[in-house]
Each structure stands twice: as C-alpha cells, then as structure tokens.
Amino acid sequence: MTYFAPFVDESGLHLPTFNDILNQRIQDAKRIFGQNLYLGNDSIDFQMISVESLALYEAMQAIQLAYNQTSPVTAIGNGLSSIVQINGVQRRPASYSTCDVVLTGNTSATIINGIVLDSAGYKWSLPSPITLQKSGAIYKLTVTATCQTIGDISALPGDISTIDTPVRGWTDVTNLVAAVEGSPVETDATLRERQAASVSLPSQTILDGTYAGIASLDGVTRHVIYENATNFTTYGIPGVPFEGAPEHSITAVVEGGVIEEIAEIIYNNRGLGCYTNGDIITEIEEEEYGTVTPIRFYRPEYVPIYVNIEIHPLMGYAAEMLDEIKDAVNTYINSLDIGETLVVSSINYAIVDTMVDKTNPTFSVRLIEIGVAPSPMGEEDIEVEYKQVVSTTLELITVSEV
DSSP: OOOOOOEEETTTOOOHHHHHHHHHHHHHHHHHHHHTTOOTTTTTHHHHHHHHHHHHHHHHHHHHHHTTTTTTTTTOHHHHHHGGGGGTTOOOOSSSEEEEEEEESSSSEEESOOOOTTTTEEEEEOOOOOEEEETTTTTEEEEEEEEEEESOOOOOOOOOOESOOTTTEEEEOOOOOOOOOOOOOHHHHHHHHHHHHHHHTTTHHHHOOOHHHHTSTOHHHHHEEEOOOSSOOTSSSOOOOTOOOOTTTEEEEESSSSSHHHHHHHHHHTTTTTEEOOEEEEEEEETTTTTEEEEBOOEEEEEEOEEEEEEOOEEEETTTTEOOOOOOOHHHHHHHTTOOOOOOHHHHHHTTOOOOOTOOSSSEEEEEEEEESSSOOOOOOOOOOTTTTEEOOGGGGGEEEE
16 A cells, blocks of 8 residues: 555544555655665664654554544443443442342331341441331341442352341341342443443333343343333243233343342333333332332342263373363353353353364364253253343362363
C-alpha cells in the first residue's frame, strides 16, 4: 500500500501502516536531497527516518485507541467504564458474597442493622429495617445477607446459623442454600455483555425489559425468565414453558443479587395482572394506592455432576495435562445456564481445547462418563428442570490414564 492521510468514513477509521509511513518518508527525503541519496538499512539517515517513522506510527496507534474508546464494542479499561454509563450501566467493583437466609421468630419483630454469623466466624449483614411476617404458627422472612468481608467467602447450607445482634422475638436464622461467592472487579468482556443486555431496558416487550433489568443488578450471575401467556399449565401446549407453569405468569430463576432489588425489578416490569411464580416471596407496597403486591421468583437448584474421564497418552503428553483437563471440564460445566442440558460431547470439546496443537494431539479421549451420583454413571446427556443448574467441583472430576 501507499501512504495516505488518516481519515474516517462509513466503515470506520483508516490509518497508514508503519511501512507506508517509512516508505513515504524515504521518498520525501530523496525528493529533497536527490535520488542519489544513499538510504540503505545501514545508513545513519535511514536509521533516523526509521526512528521518526516509528514515532509517527505509535501516534497513529494512539489515535486508533482513542477512536476505539467511543464504542462499547471496542473500548477497554476506563474508556469502557465511561461509555457504558450512557446506558445506565457501571462496572461492578470487587463484590461481597451474598446468601439467602431464613429468619424465624415468635412475633413480628423488626430487625434493624441485624448481623448473623457463619460457622467460620464471618459476619453477614441483613437488610435494614426488616420485619418478620406471619407464616402459619410462626413468623418468618427470607432475605439476602451480605458478607462484611470482601471476596469469595463461601458458606454451605446450614453454615449461617448464629444471631450476632439479638432482637426480642427473633429466635433463629439459617441458610437453606449455599452462598453466591463474591468476585473480583468486573472484566471488560463481562461488562460488554451487560451493556448489550441493558439496551433492552426500554424495550418494546415487557419480558425483555424484565430480563435486562435483572441482568443489570449487582451480584446477579445467571438468570432465566419463562413466560406462560396461555390458559393452560400442561407442558406440551405451545407457549407453556414447563409442566405446571401457572397460566398468565412469568417465572424468574435468579442466581445471586439481593432479593429486594430483584423483586423491585420484576414488580416494575411485569405486565398488568401478571402472576409472578416462585417460592421466594417479597411484598411490594405501593403507598400511593395503598396496595401490597407479592412478588415471587426462584433461586436455582444445583445438580451435582460427577465426571469420570479416561485418556490414552500420545507423543508429547505430560502428566500436568491431567490437571489442565480437570480445570477445563470444571469451568465448562459451571458455565452452563439455568435449565441447560449437559451434553457429553461438549465435555469432549472442552477437553480437546486444552491441547495447544489440535492437529498433533498429545492424548486421545477413551471414555467420558457423567452422573448425578458417584454410581452409576453413564455416557448419556443429563437434562435438568427449568429451575435447576448443573454444578461440579474439581473433587467430583476424575481423570485417569489408560
């Protein structure tokens, strides 16, 4: 190519390459000092022209970077953080672990600045103020507790069981589900995905707006929404997403996030007269009209996945590859969405991706077995229900050489 001045047209920004700039500078020098000017690679003049050309090219790259910062598709770092604010989105900072806890008592106690403890001694803050609601013969309430220590603090079901700030009438606390662990500062890739989803907030369909609104909440990691716009609950009728889905309803299954914030988004975006389905219930009070509306959604149920893999080493194989395979399979399974089927062949793809050169494999996969228990396991895909999600750990994955 030949040198050209930088310009912008309908296809974007166009810049000359380093070689374009260098060749143009050489031609300019010969026009000024004569065509007999020696500009071989070993000449002082050529070295000076090369240094100046490189400086010009680096300035061009700075222009390219500045241009890229004007779009959320290509912006990076602080530039991306700034541009997504146009859509009301902000980069998520390092976050705290959250966990749904069930509070019970013998009166409608009001808890202000409540704190509970887990078995490891970590403190978890409750929303404030909250009031226990009558449920049969007892008073209870499910809320989201936030760990006071930043980072990936874990809590298994039953770990959060101690009241640190006693209140008269409040007798017990427990977590029926595992905590959603905190995370580091949000990556550019994840932020771009949320920005793309956020443009649906002012969408033409209420369902899109609900989905985008939940996606924009801090702490939400995975979510899915099912709509049944029919008069039926029997699965198999067009429009009924699963067996027993209430007629004229939406069913949201949300992982992570604060219960009250999720309920507020669903309340603000649901259609008139639309039933919200789920076992997490939050009452939204509309003071202007004196109404109280229960908003419901589900938390996902985790299906443990056991994996048994047998590989046959080939030329170039190293024992360290066993751990790489386990990591790849663990990452893939835990990346699946709520209600998504675990396909055995996809696990094979995750394993093969660990090879640097796929045209010269260093091992062959002889067997992949999966199951929801250590025994029996098989080679069939695992389907889950609408509110379930597959989950595994490195301890549940076995990789052996044959």
